[in-house]
Amino acid sequence: MHNSLELRDYTLRHADGTALLHEVNLSLRRGELLALVGRSGSGKTMITRALTGLTPPELHARGQLVLDGQRLDQAPPATLRAVRGARIGMLFQQPKRVLNPRLSIAAHLYEALGAFSPATRAAAARQIPELLAEAGLDDPRKVARMRPGQLSGGMAQRAMVAIALAGNPDYLLADEPTASLDSVLKHEVLELLRDRQRERGLGVLLITHDLSSVYSLADRIAVLEHGRIVEAGPATSLLAAPEHPETGRLLAAGLRGSASARSITGAPVLEARGLEARYRRGKRSTPALWPTTLTLHRGEVLGVVGRSGSGKSTFARVLAGLQAPSAGSIHRHLGDVSPTAVQLISQEPAASFDPRLTVRESLNAAVHRLPAARANELIEQSVARVGLDTALCDRRPRSCSGGQLQRLSIARALLAEPQVLICDESTSALDTVAQRHILDLLLRLRSELGLSLVVISHDMQVIGHVADTVAVFDSGRLIEHRPAAELFASPQHEQTRALLAARLPVNAGS
Structure with a gap:
């Protein structure tokens, strides 16, 4: 099939015969957005490697990789290098780990544009602000001078979109591009991808574990389980009437994000009084957390929500005693117990082992x-x-x-x-089934052990599933702290309304 990027009967195995991908048939057409959905470990990322000819050399591949009718699996390495970037672009989950921290965004774009001579560099200099503006970045000339470490998560992902589009590719492979973004940024980046796909006629493969994020965006959906495509079809019909059990499990695991009323009767266990945190660079002091006062009760699940950079993680570290507050105090009503009575569970468990x-x-x-x-x-x-x-x-x-x-x-x-567990974005990198299992586990432990939980998330669906009360942060300030059911029913602050509005429907019937 011309005007398509395809895997045909593609199998990828370890030397011991264990299959990572098994007879995969996948076709991405120009001008469409195809969502590839599956749990962690199902083989999604390995498919992106196969489509770009970057499978690890120790693995054995069988089958065909075809670009617009041309066999790439038999092509020399030089042909594959010419295809990457120019014909097939890549958008990664964590751009700050991919981009060179010592180079400016402009330097990355010069390289992507192939601007290695004075003449091509002059032409590229005119294109760079246009590409950054197309990716939705305000003040593109300023952003071009910045390094990756100076960008927020959302800005870095938009800069990565600009870099991916610089080669004017026909196809764009987006591997979990919004997994670490807050719900507002996630919605904005996905809409950005959809807009660029339509305007440029791109074929976009959006890899995700979250069916809710593709409901209103994808033209087609393919479901992957244990390295096999188990179901594929138009998005609306597949979500309305899934045929394979794995599709049903992914849909059932989706969080509806609606909060239920639950009265809190336990005694206070932690009190934050005028808690404040500031970061110092030389003589300058930047507030990361403005004076914050709230109380956590025994058996309560406090949801802490806000956009990236709102101060949630700083609040978690100070509350857990891992960072000294600049002002204010924390009062523990935990009895005569060990200092380990408050435990913090981090976002990236792999890094903590x-x-x-x-x-x-x-x-x-x-x-x-x-x-x-x-x-x-x-x-x-x-x-x-x-x-x-x-x-x-x-x-x-x-x-x-x-x-x-x-x-x-x-x-x-x-x-x-x-007695208190603080979970800082503990499910943001997990697939929807694993996420649901972890959240339900936390609620079960709360009931069995009488724990108090602080669940920090940028996802209002997670907060709505678990929280009794919700604290909303914006730019380091506590802007709302109310029972969850009340806050979901009638949010008072504009930022809270924006977070709730960014939630996506789980399926056609929700």
Whole structure:
């Protein structure tokens, strides 16, 4: 088929015969937006590598990679290098990890435009502001002079869109491009991709684990499970009447984001009084958290929400005692207990496990003062409590999925016998099924152990699923703090209304 990028009967295997992709048939046509949806580990990212000829050399590939009728799987490396960027563009999940931190955005764009001579550089200089403006960036000339570290998450993703479009590709592969963005930015970036796709006639492959994010955008959807395409078809019909059980599971796992009323009767466990945090650079002091006062009660789930850079993570670190406040105080009503009574669970569990140690060795840090037999008993009890097979204890982190590592990070926190768990974006990188499992696990632990939870998220659907009360932050200020049902029904602040408006429907029937 011409005017398409295709995988035909494509299989990718390890040397031991284990299949990562199994007889995949996938066609991306110019001018359409195709969403590839699946859980973590289903093979989505490996498909992007296959489509760009970048599969790891130790893997064995069989099948065809075809670009506009031309076989690329048999093409020499020089042909593949010429295709990448010029014919097939890439948009990555975390642009700051991809971009060179020492180069300006303009330098990245010069390279993408092939501006290596004075003549081509002069022409490119005129294009750069236009590309950045097309990607929705205000003051593009200023952004061009900035380095990646100076950009917010949303700005960095838009700059990555400009770089991807600089080569004027026919196809754009977008691998989880909004996973780490707040709901407002997620909506804006997805709309930006849709607009550029329509204006330029691009074929866009949008890879995601979130069906709700593609409901109103995709022309077609393909569902991937264990390296196989198990269902594919027009977006509206597939979502309205899914045929494969995996599609049904992905839809059922979607969070509706509506809050229910639940009265809070427990005694206070944490009180923040005039809590303030400032970051100092030389003689300059920048407020990251303005004076904040609120109370967390026993058994309460406090949802903390706000856009990227609103101060949520700073609030979490100060509340957990990992960062000293610049002003104000935290009062703990936790009785005569260890300082580990408040535990913070981070957003990226893989980064919090030493890759050289087994899971058991990492978890043992919480109980290392106990006799070895008792420590192992408690470790396995904690791992089982979070719904995992204790055989995982003897694996290394790289052998565990993202969802398993997130559960293991919760198990490690439970070993410290906490009374308060602070979850800082603990589900943002997980697929919808794993996300739902983790959130339901947290609610079960709240009921079983009487924990108080602080769930920090940029996703109002997550907050609506778990929270009893909601604190909304904007630019470091607490702008609303109310019972969840009241806030969802009648948001008072403009920023809260924007966050709620950015929620996307889960399926055609929602």
